[in-house]
Amino acid sequence: xxxITQTQPGMFVQEKEAVTLDCTYDTSDQSYGLFWYKQPSSGxxxxxxxxGSYDEQNATEGRYSLNFQKARKSANLVxxxxxxxxxxxxxxxxxxxxxDTGRRALTFGSGxxxxxxx
Amino acid sequence: xxxxxxxxRHLVMGMTNKKSLKCEQHLGHNAMYWYKQSAKKPLELMFVxxxxxxxxxxxxxxxxxxxxxxxxHLFLHLHTLQPEDSALYLxxxxxSQQGHGNTIYFGEGSWLTVV
Numbered sequence: 001x002x003x004i005t006q007t008q009p010g011m012f013v014q015e016k017e018a019v020t021l022d023c024t025y026d027t028s029d030q031s032y033g034l035f036w037y038k039q040p041s042s043g044x045x046x047x048x049x050x051x052g053s054y055d056e057q058n059a060t061e062g063r064y065s066l067n068f069q070k071a072r073k074s075a076n077l078v079x080x081x082x083x084x085x086x087x088x089x090x091x092x093x094x095x096x097x098x099x100d101t102g103r104r105a106l107t108f109g110s111g112x113x114x115x116x117x118x
Numbered sequence: 119x120x121x122x123x124x125x126x127r128h129l130v131m132g133m134t135n136k137k138s139l140k141c142e143q144h145l146g147h148n149a150m151y152w153y154k155q156s157a158k159k160p161l162e163l164m165f166v167x168x169x170x171x172x173x174x175x176x177x178x179x180x181x182x183x184x185x186x187x188x189x190x191h192l193f194l195h196l197h198t199l200q201p202e203d204s205a206l207y208l209x210x211x212x213x214s215q216q217g218h219g220n221t222i223y224f225g226e227g228s229w230l231t232v233v
Contacts, residue, residue, distance in 0.1 A: 004160075033219050043206050044120070045224035052219055091161070095220070098163060103173050103215055105151065106222050108161040 002027045002096035004109035011114050013082045020067070021077040021112045023092030029053075033095040034075040035106065036066065040088045048090075051075060082116045089113050121145040124209050124225035131199065132233055139194040139228045141209030149215035150192040151222065152184060155206040167192060168215035199232045206230075 003026040013019040025034065036048045051059045051066045059066040067076040079086055089111045098105040121144045131137050143150065152164040166173040167186040181203075183195040192209055206227045212220040 035221070037224075043208075043227035043229065045208060045210070045227075046120070047221055047223060050219065050221055098166070098173075099177070101166075101173050103166060103168070105163050105166055105215075106161075106210075107163075110160050 002029075002094060002107050004092050004094050004107055006092055006109035006112050008112045009110075011112055013079075013114065013116055015084060015116055015118050016081055018078060018080045019082055019114065021079070021090050021092075021114065023075045023077065023109060025073050025075060025092070025094050027073075027094065027096055029096060034066070034068070035093045035095070036064070036075075036077045037091045037093060037108075038086075038088045039091060039111070045091070049077070079114075084116050084118060087114060087116045120223045120225065122209060122211055122223055122225035124207075124228050126228060127226065128229045128231075130231045130233060131196065133199060133201070135199075136195070136197040138196065139207055139209075139230075141192040141194075141225055143190055143192075143209075143211040143223075145211060145213075145223065147211040147213050147223075148189055149212045149220075150186060150189070151210040151212075152192065152194050153208040153210060153224075155208060155227070156202075157205075161208070165194075166215060173215070196230075199230075201232050204230055204232045 032053045034051045038046045065078045092109040093106045150167045165184045185193040208227045210224045212222045
């Protein structure tokens with residue numbers, strides 16, 4: 001079974017500091033993709049960063065980086081130099097087989113609410 | 119602007135009403151999705167369309183009926199809903215349904231309240 005676990009329901013960080021959001025996953029697939037999304041209170045799900053299971057280097061996108069540790073099945077998101085606009089829900093997701101359909105789709109974790117304090 | 123547009127953004131409907139949610143993508147993608155996001159629950163995948171073919175997983179009640187007339191448009195028809203169906207409904211699209219690296223892009227969502 002495919003599963004994504006985010007153990008931090010809420011996190012606080014001071015503006016301009018770095019913060020790490022945890023994500024662990026479980027899959028029997030050899031080839032898979034890991035994603036992070038940001039969801040502000042408006043509801044839109046915004047794509048942040050992607051890591052493929054065969055990528056040897058950690059993915060980076062601006063202030064976002066993904067700390068990928070394959071042996072530990074973790075894919076933590078690191079946000080550097082936090083800004084007030086970073087306050088939102090953050091979801092870790094994995095592209096995995098969907099039930100018995102034989103097709104792949106995104107499976108999401110329960111999310112972490114990040115609050116950036118001035 | 120992600121290239122995926124959903125209307126309406128907010129909808130209030132009675133349990134006996136029939137309404138529809140609309141989604142349009144301008145990204146040239148071949149796969150489209152409906153997700154449901156309820157309070158205190160992870161996002162749930164409801165339907166997948168790949169090249170306009172529906173992929174079922176048989177866990178969605180029949181009071182939700184999707185329609186994909188072409189690769190750019192996706193509808194979710196709603197009838198005789200229950201109050202527990204109140205949620206944020208997110209539409210998404212990706213270049214292809216296959217492969218693990220295809221990024222899925224979401225719309226802004228439709229907030230549905232069933233009274």
